[in-house]
Amino acid sequence: MSCVLTAEKVQKLKAARKVLKEIKYEPAKLEKGYANKTLYINLSDNSIVSKDVTEKMKDVFIGGKGFGLWYLWNAVAPSTKWNDPENEIVISPGPVGGITQYPGAGKSLVVSLSPTTGSVVDSNVGGHFGPLLKFSGWDALEIQGKADQEVIVFIDGNKGTISIEEAPLEAVDTHLIIEELTEMYAESEEDKRNISVVSSGTAAQNSLIGLLNFSFYDKRRKSPRVKQAGRGGIGTVFRDKNIKAVVVKFNGVKGDLNNPVDLKKIQELGIKLHKEIHDFDAIQTQKREVGTANLVEIMNDYDLLPVNNFKYGYHPETWKIDSKQIKKKVTQNMPDGCWYGCSMACAKAVDGFELKTGPYKGHKVLIDGPEYETVAAVGSNLGIFDLEHILECNFYCDTYGVDTISLGTTTAFLMECYESNILNKEITGGLELTFGNKDAAMELLHQMSRGEGFSKIAGQGVRKIKELLVKEYGADSHFLNDIGMENKGMEYSQYISKESLAQQGGYAMTNKGPQHDEAWLIFMDMVNNQIPSFEDKAEALHYFPMFRTWFGLMGLCKLPWNDIEPADNRQTSEPAKVPEHVQNYVELFNSVTGKTIDKKELIVQSERVYNFQRIFNIKMGFGQSLHDNPPYRSVGPVTVEEYLSRQDRYDQQMKELIGVDPEGKTIEEKMQITRKYREDQYDELRQTVYKRRGWTENGIPTLEHIKNLGIDFPEVVEVLKKHL
Template sequence: MRLKNRGYAGKILYLDLSSGEKRIEELSEKPAYNLLGGKGLGALILYNQLKAHTNPLSKENLLIFATGPLTGTIAPGSGKFAVITKSPATGTFLDSYSGGNFGVFLKYAGFDALVIKGKAKVPSILIIDNDKIELREAKHLWGKLTFDTNKVLEKEVGREFSPVVIGPAGERLSPISGILCGTRIAGRGGGGGVMGSKLLKAICVKGTGGIKVHNQEEFQKYVQVALRSLRMSSAIERLKQMGTVSILEFIQSSGALPTRNFQRGEFKEAEKLYGESWKKEAWEKDKACPFCPISCSKITSIKEGPYKGAKLDGPDYETIFGLGTNCGVSDKQAIIEANYLCDLYGVDTISCGGIIGFIIELKEKGIISKHDLDGLEVKWGAQKALVRLTEKICQGEGVGKVLEQGVRALSKRYPQGRSFAMEVKGLELPAYHPQAAKGTALAYALSERGACHLRGAPLGELLGAADPLTIEGKAELFKTKQADLAVIDSSVHCYFTDFGMTLKEVFQMIVPATGFNYQEPKDLAEVGERISTLCRLFNLREGLRSTDDTLPERCLKEPLPSGPAQGEVVELKPMLLEYYKLMGWDEQGIPKSEQIKKLHLNELIPGLK
């Protein structure tokens, strides 16, 4: 049965930039039923069509933009899209997400996914105007900042198109570069570098076809149920009022706010960064992605002082951690300016902040000097140094060429700092201290894209759902959350709806949207488990092993000095072994053949046993 008018456009667009060849394939029901779309579909395409051990920055790597059955519908939070590729930062599976119109327009143009390989002969842009596809030379855009590129595209291509663009960091193939859609970014893991390696500056999409679902009346009924759940959620209300910074105060009180390169879990000047102060001093207005009832984004600008003119979407909580507490900085204007620079050049703020925090500690311990940093005198809380280092990283200027390679590369250059290199699998840690939240610690160790709080970290443990300091039950808690979030990433809609909805509400929307005969929410949980196992198989094929499921030495051996988690380290191995067992994997973290068959992955991947 065809998928068109069942929450899907029903087609996948393949484009080879080297040859100019394009083809359109029908999306069949089997992969859609088993993997939904988004992350799941992208993982299947990547596994089946990318040769093992492909260089992420070679023309052979695939760059996939994918939607799901909820994208572009009236389902809350459905204005999202997924970017899937092999990461230049980690060498592993990468999925990263952004809000904005791009995914909606791609689907309305008739495509559930866009799969790009090869390399253009010259810097180019790809234009998709419903069923018309054009690769256009764009040498004049190469080198431009992201926001400037968007202005030119608006004039040359048209306001009715939604573009995704890379900045100069992506052009340099930086492993910390992202892909921007307006003011939002698919930031983690170096997707911008993959796009830059293909000499692709931008993709502009216009779609006017809309999307239909299988049972419109039933779908609308359960969308209203989901919206009611969101309206009743106090967490959603806080996101509406304060955005993601609303959680900073609570994370601080839990002792889980990473400070000074994760040396501590509390920041002495945290009050200067609480939500009310941002609302009073910096925010101009709210902004929402398509089909979003939350409007978590806050538009911020600087109207006076040395950073006058900076205007951006944010900073969000992760950025305030990365460019703020992790570097000992509490000055809002400095954080805004550093965030603005990252957006202009297309750089991931979490990784940028992780790099700077690591560099400051290297300097603090006498491992490097200011002469290694182009004469910059860096220290905790030095706001001018923060901005200048961010600028160097974003521009790849001077020492910035070295720094932008990431914390793992820097720890190889300066092995004396290896014990406090805060990365997993090559990806810098996000904004929750793993020693103060043991389920989150497990998530960091196991996430297929490297340290990540959005691949199953049970953040509810910090909100009272479980004792954050115990390891008991955390493997099962993570497994459940990982499956739920894999469904969200594959359906494709926003994580933040998860603060007010459960898998039941997602199930109630997906069934009438697609017509798939899932009988109960646990059937969707199995879809999520299938997707996580597929991503694990990809990483195993690329050479990762259970020894890569680990944390920085600091988290395992260096007790937190103060706060609610004082004295805590992470006892990781018991949680890992329990998780492997729950997933049907062996003690080396390899999925057993009977589990592969149970999840029907052998039917989706030729030759898999």
């Protein structure tokens, strides 16, 4: 980062601190992956309370996202809004989280009510916070209330202290505050790696799409770095609560701190996966060289890379932003794991990047990434094929605390509105928001940090902008609903799903909104044709969301599951599931907790939490069939130019799949026929999926199903009964 922090400045920051509340506690010793205690903090009255973890919580909700959902459920009423003091931010690592022998075990799960969806949202993030929190004696941190002034929460897991401190002088932007706090709380250079900071940024407080950054100290670079909990606007909730940062400090990370029942087995599993990563990463995914960025050219080659607000899936200039170019920018030969022991090491970084715009112009900074999603969101989807711009935007999104995916998808929508004459310079305050205009895109982001101009509209996210354009400017709501790439109020992540019916469901039939971490089925469906029937697709839309939910219960990263495959994986009966790795996870869980689940019970564990989350949505007024409607842009071509860009494919499908001869029909007629067919297909898939998931035609879990799952608590049944 731009290290301009002097000892004098740190002293000044410290001197301005006032401790509002401090308590002492006896850090719990971990037992089979659990501390069996969680920490509750209320910022309205500065209360700090230790809660016991019950056996029911462990059996039903497991940990991580499960704990977050359970605490939030108990904290909010159906009428609670994201900015009410009752809303919570819950951070939990999960029972497997924190082990150092198996790659990808340092994740934290964050749960809150979302400013953009109005319902519950969860986000999975790296960095060291979750494991250090657990080693400090807490399976979860629950923050409720709102502080009267800017505060920092500090947990010292060695001294056994928790304090809420006034923080008047610290920066808000992440790259500054993580440096300030790491410096302030560390007693030596070596001690810095024992600190993790959660922070957000100035744009998070001026928009609804704020993110949280979770830091870890990179001792080779001698700098703190960050990973992002990006989705759903939790950074906005954080700033609304007047929190500048939450800091945890724990000295003494060791491989056995989870106190697992079978450390030897965990070590064996880890060694096996380390070897696979060592042997195959370079030929399979190159995570260690370019992170997730190798997807840029793969998506472009398969016509799946979003270009100009998801209109197209390919662009001839993609080579300018592909992984070959990115490889030249990211520093090589660095072990870039975001938690100890992750040899997959995909957390790549660009060092010494000189900023060209904004308040930090001229500063040389460290950029986390760029990841595939960011390259597509603020690059190709805006028609911008300029890597320097993407890196600059990546840095500013992180430090200002906004989600690159939501920002990119929203800006792409605004650009299409501008080019369709729904917006003009008068409305945008002079910004010429045409596709490819990188200066306008960057200025919009800087405005968001300052809380000025058109960004006040842009920062609301696609759903709220659509409503405003219809109400204030008389825009055509049908067209906006077709091209506005959001579902449930969350902006789409960066894959074209038009040619994959299963992925259309994988996006729109999610619990939190269209984020690919629930189901990514495009290759299985479209490229490899492994799930041809509705039943096959529905089975995949049952299994994969459940399986992926499990990572969020454990504190695990999904990438080491299927981004690396054993040598004989293709010869197995279900290669898409990577059966050997599924078995690793079963054994990992059993070896930590002493339980004896198998791969079927693993899915049931997720199913309980997944259905509970669906019912949570229902409690908050969502979670029904109409909330699973996708925007038509994700299903088929909205405009004539889109149809023409794939005319041969669409005409051929009309003939072979729909049974209509396209000869002699106008483009508009053909678009109408295509639309009817595709929307009918989606509806049929939706019903097949609901049936497979044990839900009614309206997408409500049946009483019988939740009874079988063992989540028929009175409060859950009460919610369901109102809707069945």
